Amino acid sequence: MAENTKLVMETVRAADHDRYLTALYAPEDKRDPLFSLYAFNAEIAGIRDRIHEALPGEVRLQWWRDVIAAEEDGAEVGHPVADALKATISAHHLPKAAFENMLEARIFDLYDDPMPSRSDLEGYCGETAAALIQLAAMVLDPVAAPRFAELAGRAGCAQAMTGLLLLLPLHRERGQCFVPADILAAAGSSPEEFVTGDGGPGAERAAAATIALAREHLSAFEQGASALPVSLRPAFLPLALSGAYLDKMERARRSPVKEVARLSVLRRHWLLFRRATRGWPVA
Known part of the structure; x- marks a missing residue:
């Protein structure tokens, strides 16, 4: 090599x-x-x-x-x-x-500009994680990849939002806010309070709403994931971990606002192996 x-x-x-x-x-x-x-x-x-x-x-x-x-x-x-x-x-x-x-x-x-809205967050996820999934799919199978561009969009939003949720403590520490301002407002908080506050009820509600948004995209991905050909699975495999990370955030004793949710190496290997070998079931 x-x-x-x-x-x-x-x-x-x-x-x-x-x-x-x-x-x-x-x-x-x-x-x-x-x-x-x-x-x-x-x-x-x-x-x-x-x-x-x-x-x-x-x-x-x-x-x-x-x-x-x-x-x-x-x-x-x-x-x-x-x-x-x-x-x-x-x-x-x-x-x-x-x-x-x-x-x-x-x-x-x-x-350190705040993320203005849910649609802005989805656009950011689309240009980053979703684009990366689609590019990987084009490498793996350029003939099949275009048929799953929309699915890549959903997958990228779910995966990127999950990743941003995992980084909430780091982002707050350095003054960044990826949680959309409209979600924060609906939760009774603001970008400034979210970053500088103590992670109180408003921040907790905003984090929960962002988890729900990530799940919405993950669910939409899973609705169509059973149709993915074997050739494209590796491009979408990060989604094998997204649901488990979101579960961990919701069940953790401490909020994702304050503590990073983690999966063991063994758990990650198992989840990836299962989806790589079996694919996604019909939703």
């Missing part, structure tokens, strides 16, 4: 272990392209954690735009993840616009 390939795989294993596990269920010749997509996602999702300041973060996002937009698809830039991604885009004819939209959405991560 080439050194760069190892570096890309290790990037995913370290930064996004759940997606790393899902890629192992893909055919061997599809794993490296999937790792390149997931490593790219980890790179841009982690910009705020590494750089901390918004303007340098935007510069980094622009660097990725320039790399992806470059006409010389085969030209290497000396960055293992970027080179692997460019090779994947070229080999699998992936739409560069999807990456541009993903990078544009990630600007939100760099600032």
